[in-house]
Amino acid sequence: MGASKKEEFTTRQNRLADIAKALGHPARVAILEFLAKSNACFCGDIVEELPLSQATVSQHLAELKRVGLINGDIDGTKVCYCINSKAWNEAKEVMSGFLTSIEQCC
DSSP, X not given: OOHHHHTTSOXXXXXXXXXXXXXXXXXXXXXXXXXXXXXXXXXXHHHHHSSXXXXXXXXXXXXXXXXXXXXXXXXXTEEEEEEOHHHHHHHHHHHHHHHHHOOOOO
16 A cells, blocks of 8 residues: 555554554464564574575564564674564554454344
8 A cells, every 4th residue: 555545544544454464474473473482582593483584584573573563672793572562462452453343244
């Protein structure tokens, strides 16, 4: 969606779409599951866990970080990633609110 059209939608709608996009790839879901299980880890650990190249994992981490679902802190020459609990709780509220607000019609 072009940037000029996003302004036509509410902040909540745009936030929900960003979260859904971030969760819309199985590699990003796997990264989040790994981080939740590990509590924190280094990027190299994530690459070892997934059947993807370092560059591809970095792109997925960047998307998760862009929407705020993860934090990345520099530790020497590595970056330590963890789930951003504040953003994660917001995502749960936004997704839950959306999924429960729509009634089945058919």
